[in-house]
Amino acid sequence: xxxxxxxxxxxxxxxxxxxxxxxxxxxxxxxxxxxxxxxxxxxxxxxxxxxxxxxxxxxxxxxxxxxxxxxxxxxxxxxxxxxxxxxxxxxxxxxxxxxxxxxxxxxxxxxxxx
Amino acid sequence: xxxxxxxxxxxxxxxxxxxxxxxxxxxxxxxxxxxxxxxxxxxxxxxxxxxxxxxxxxxxxxxxxxxxxxxxxxxxxxxxxxxxxxxxxxxxxxxxxxxxxxxxxxxxxxxxx
Numbered sequence: 001x002x003x004x005x006x007x008x009x010x011x012x013x014x015x016x017x018x019x020x021x022x023x024x025x026x027x028x029x030x031x032x033x034x035x036x037x038x039x040x041x042x043x044x045x046x047x048x049x050x051x052x053x054x055x056x057x058x059x060x061x062x063x064x065x066x067x068x069x070x071x072x073x074x075x076x077x078x079x080x081x082x083x084x085x086x087x088x089x090x091x092x093x094x095x096x097x098x099x100x101x102x103x104x105x106x107x108x109x110x111x112x113x114x
Numbered sequence: 115x116x117x118x119x120x121x122x123x124x125x126x127x128x129x130x131x132x133x134x135x136x137x138x139x140x141x142x143x144x145x146x147x148x149x150x151x152x153x154x155x156x157x158x159x160x161x162x163x164x165x166x167x168x169x170x171x172x173x174x175x176x177x178x179x180x181x182x183x184x185x186x187x188x189x190x191x192x193x194x195x196x197x198x199x200x201x202x203x204x205x206x207x208x209x210x211x212x213x214x215x216x217x218x219x220x221x222x223x224x225x226x227x
Contacts, residue, residue, distance in 0.1 A: 004157075033214055042201075043158065045214040056214065091157045093215075102148075103215060105157030 002027070004094050004106035005074075012112045013082050021077040021109045025094030032075045033103060034067060037089045049075060082113045118202045123222040126192045134187040134221055136202030141182050144207040149176065149187050150215070151198040158201065158217075161187065165207070197225045 005024040013019050025032050030051050035043040048056040049069040060067070064082075069075040079086055089110050093103040119137040126132040138147065149161040162169055162176045164185075169176040175188040189196055201220040 035215075035217075042219055043152075043215075043217040045216065048214050059214070093157075102160035102163070105159060108157050 004092060004104050006090075006092050006106035006109050008109060009107060010110050010112070012114065014114050015083055016081050019079040019082050019086070019111055021079075021090050021092075021111070023075040023077070023092030023094075023106060025075070025092075026104050029094035029096055029104070031095045031097065032069050033093045033095075034075075034077050035091045035093065037091065037108075039088070043091065046077075079111075082111075084113045087111055087113045118204060118218055120200070120202055120218065120221045122219065123224065125224045125226065126189075126196075128194060128225055128227050129191050132189040132192045132196070132223065132225075134189075134200050134202075134223065135184065136186070137184045138202070138204055139183045141204060142206070145204040146207055147176065147178060147182075147185050148203045148205055148215070149174070150201045150203065150217075151196075152201070152220075153195075153198045161200070163205075192223075192225045194225050194227060197223055199223070 004026055007022050011019055032049045034046040036046055037043045045059040047060050047067045051069055052071050064080045066078045089108045091105050091108045093105045095101045095103045146163050146165050148163040150158040151161050152158040162171055162174050164176045164178055177186045199220040199222050201217050203215050
């Protein structure tokens with residue numbers, strides 16, 4: 001039973017390029033969460049999605065960031081025109097339901113913007 | 115979500131018990147107490163959660179004060195692999211926060227051989 005999978009594990013982009021981060025939740029999980037961890041800081045919630053729906057995007061920056069969780073395939077976190085401040089570890093988590101259930105985290109994608 | 119307060123860091127010796135405290139004086143009646151930990155360069159992992167009664171699992175025990183304003187995560191025999199940042203998080207049973215976890219700064223546990 002594979003855990004939450006994220007790819008790529010490491011991503012290097014130059015300023016102005018686009019970054020696409022992928023997350024495959026655990027089998028049977030339809031709730032996906034994205035978190036960002038800046039260097040030497042704690043995790044901050046970004047967005048919560050269910051299949052084909054964004055439920056809560058209160059933690060997403062207003063510009064350049066978007067997320068989707070299509071009916072088929074992984075969840076995607078997209079960052080357009082990356083800047084150096086986007087350099088961080090991005091973690092995806094999934095759960096069976098959103099009420100109380102534990103969240104299972106992936107290994108993260110470490111984005112470096114040059 | 116109600117706020118939690120944890121010490122910034124703690125030290126332990128290998129194979130000794132560790133008690134990690136968490137204060138949550140504004141906890142509501144429907145808040146569950148969750149603990150996660152994050153090992154270096156890894157994603158967080160769930161440790162344990164409880165509502166009112168003490169809880170045990172293969173990883174740890176959770177002792178909850180009678181008034182629920184504080185709790186303690188207990189690692190019975192610390193190993194080097196337990197060195198991590200431990201987060202105490204409150205989650206509304208009814209999903210009031212829409213499910214996302216609110217991470218504080220946590221307690222960085224160091225384990226000495």
